Amino acid sequence: MSALHIERSNLKIGEHPTGLPLEVPVITLTGPADGPTVYIQANIHGAEIQGNAVIHHLLEAFKANPPAGKITLVPLANPIGINHKNGEFTLGRFDPVTGVNWNRQYHFDGALLDGFVAELTEASDEAIRQQFRAQLRAQINQRLDNPWGLTVGQNLCLRLQRMAVEADIVLDLHTGPVSARHLYVPSYTRERARHFNIPLNILMPSDFDGALDEACFSPWWQLSERFAAQGRALPVMVDAFTLELGSQEWLNVEDAKQDAAGILNYLQHQGLWSHCADPLPYTLTLQTQYACELSDYKALYSPSGGQVEFLAPLCEPVPAGQPLARLWHFNQLGLTPDNGLYQALALPCNAIPVLHFASASVQQGTELYKVLTNTFAL
Template sequence: MKIEKTTLTVAQHPTGVDLAIPVITLTGTEPGPKVYIQANLHGAEVQGNAVIHHLLEAFKANPPRGQITLVPLANPIGINHKNGEFTLGRFDPVTGVNWNRQYHFDGSELAGFVAEHQEQSDEAIRDAFRQRLTAQLDQRLDSPWGLTVGQHLCLRLQRMAVEADIVLDLHTGPVSGRHLYVPRYARERARDFNIPLNILMPSEFGGALDEASFSPWWQLAERFASQGRELPVFVDSFTLELGSQEYLNVADARRDALGVLNYLQHSHRSAPWGALWADSPFQSEPVTRHACELEDYRAYYSPNGGQVEYLAPLEQLLKAGEPLARLWHFDRLAETDEAGLCDTLTLPCDAIPVLHFASASVQRGTELYKLLTNTFEL
């Protein structure tokens, strides 16, 4: 196996100094799938870098087939976006746009592409469509009107990811349990990650990297199906949320790396490019997995401002009416007894809390929690 480390320029300071990120490419001695894994697009979401560390060590010990591209520290602007002791880095500080909503896909060419390639083989369609997606990105990057800072960054990352058969984007939440965004067509393969909470995604493109990677191929398969031809979805893509932001635990990252390796060793064994390994060298501890549809992944917003005491444990079922949080109003001190100082917040239905706001000081309308509702075992 060959290991090569290069850098990719993704931004430029006002002084003209380039900002570059590390790119690690592993090339096996036998043909196989192409895999792209990136971490730390949002500045405070550092745990994915440790997962990539463990993945690299595992690949060295068990050389895979095919080619793997690893991109830690994917966003140097976000990583350096500090305010006091906190890393912000979720939004482009110039435009205010979420870094992970600036990837590109134009679906207007799908109908013409399907008509043009209706009689070709699956492999020819796959190769031609990948060329079309690459051309879209190159055209976007060469826009005579220019691009925002975030678009420059994301399109250069996407330009690497578009070559892959498997795309994994490693993130974390504010204060968060481990959860996984799963395209519905890949729900069976998603089990291999051994991540306890799962959100099932439709085929629509909303600007994130996982959608930019799976939506084109899924929508292509849907178009062919409408014409009476069954075509596989050639690319798998997932967003893995690996706990809380501003948190780094290299030992914890080993568990999630094993989940990724477990998925990779089983994924697409029947695909034309085969699997990364001939056998299954990795063992990952299975977990009970709960899931909901994207439309049932609900946000709960604070009804008032105050100081919040988060009560509901993450990743555990909360029954309707049980305490979710306690909202304290210390501005009422000396005016009322303890019962009048706080409100107990509850939900109208059973739910599994996934993450909550990082701060204890909240405004009215702050997104306090995100929760799975109408859940089922995956």
Template sequence: MTTVSSDTLIVGQQATGTDITVPVIRFTGTGNGPSVYIQANIHGAEVQGNAVIHHLVELFNCHPPKGDVCLVPMANPLGINQKSGEFTLGRFDPITGENWNRQYHFDASLIDQLAQSHLNAPEAEVAAALRQAMGVQIDAKLASPFGVKSGQHLALRLQKMALQADIVLDLHTGPISARHLYVPSYAEERAHLFNIPLNIVIPSDFAGALDEASFSPWWQLSDAMAARGRALPVLVDAFTLELGSQEYLNVASARDDALGIARYLQSRGVLDPFELTLPKTTQYACSLDNYRAIYSPCGGQIEYLAPLGEPVSAEHPLARIWHFDALATSLQQSRELRLPVDVIPVLHFASASVRQGTELYKVLTHYYRLSGSDVS
């Protein structure tokens, strides 16, 4: 029988001495399915994932998971409460300037040691050894006599929970954004299950994000074992789901993303089969190398023209840059921003006022239809 519990986790302390806590919801699985960790809102303005977790709680109550599931909505109280007027600024730690989602831990030197010492060990023993070694390192960082940054207090405590899971999903949004998914290349064949239209296929590199901290150790261990003649699957799946735009909450539409997650979890044996009806979606993908930023060639005020999530042919204008300081003069009052290749715009800058060199858009280039897409 599935049991559900709700608790809080201390992730830091305010100057007043008040503990900073996040909510933690746990479903105890009914059988031997994979374990799952899902968090949302590590960036303060990215609230839509909380609504997805709301629907997942309802779904798990009706369809009990076979594996243990840990859900963490509102994972960053510091970022959520970091306001300037009507805007939430919670993407970066205001003390250090560091991205809240770049402070997780992975020490790659563990991998060769473990591959050598556990080359012939059973798979479960290998998995337990890597989790134990990473857990010891995280505990050591938190216990350092020199201390750690506030962002690390938060990230490392969240990571300790995620470390125990076989599946890790980190729910985000972009600035002004279409829905998109960061997909480790070893799991590309499963990406279509989420029913997210745009997909960026990424390598095993670690740059501090939760998805990378979750899959990179297992992926690199699989490669290290292969180099020694042993085939070991990548034992953990991890994805970052970008669920639209920041500062925007739509609880009704969040249900579709919850159903996409449920379909993926069914495929991994976390949920028993039951009927899921998802909207028909055309899905595209490109490699991370082909996911390109476009920077403003000049300062001005931007009229964003290209629709997000839809193919835009070469030479079709993406945006018009206005120079209202040139009104009633002979100077050029506007210019159009075009590219020499076909693209799919994924997201754009949240403001219409930009300086030269501002990242205006991120786009898919050299994109292709995702394998398995249009499956309903």
């Protein structure tokens, strides 16, 4: 079997106040044959560490069965967020200076599409791919060269995005607060998204809202839509997904094998091992897969403050009217009969709970649960 070439480097994404560099590890694998370009990162949010274990298993699988193409692996993608601690908790979801979500600071300006389609109406698909990728690359570089400078988060995300923009497949590994495994699926990838074998799926439109997956698929999807409006069918040339791999502040290296298995299964269907017949070193246990549209992915907010008892198991259907939680009001002890100390919280429709808040102590307006509604088989 031909060898897999592996390089390890560090990407500078900023500097500490002391002047010491902030760096992110980057592992680049070049396979023995031509194939897709893949970019996989984990831990852009500081408490979401399980994706690093998945990258560990992926690297071992790639060593055992060298894939075609080029793969870039970026564990520990945000050293600032990872080190943002308060006591025993990791707070690294938001930039502590600006308050902006770390995963909402990538860049795409849709004005890039204006005029591009008209100039390349007669060009081949491959020429369009190359020229559009060059335009996206230039847009990121121009943003990085802003004479007014950038925030810490913008600088971090744009340097990561500059690697991701070169890829045909982008996978961003996350976790939720207390969460079941779920997948954000661009609607055009619905059929092949099944290969990840993730039980809960949210189908997304072509909008861009600052996340890495959107920054990678939205430009290509919108390009395809522009060509379609001109009467030409152009495939969406990049797949990008956000994979939510369970709960934050939790690491289980053994459990990470099932997510690595799903990713490898997807990559195998994308042609990374078409050059060889060796079986991949994993066993995939097939899951029942539910899905809903992003507009039907709903949040339940706490109607008042108190202490919440989460009742509904994640990833299991809950019928309308069945309580998801009890909201206790212990401030009423001694003033209210016991049966008045809590209120049951239910939904007006059938739903499948995806995640819930990490703390049992909540304010009015806290997002208690997120659920799939109007579900269907993926």
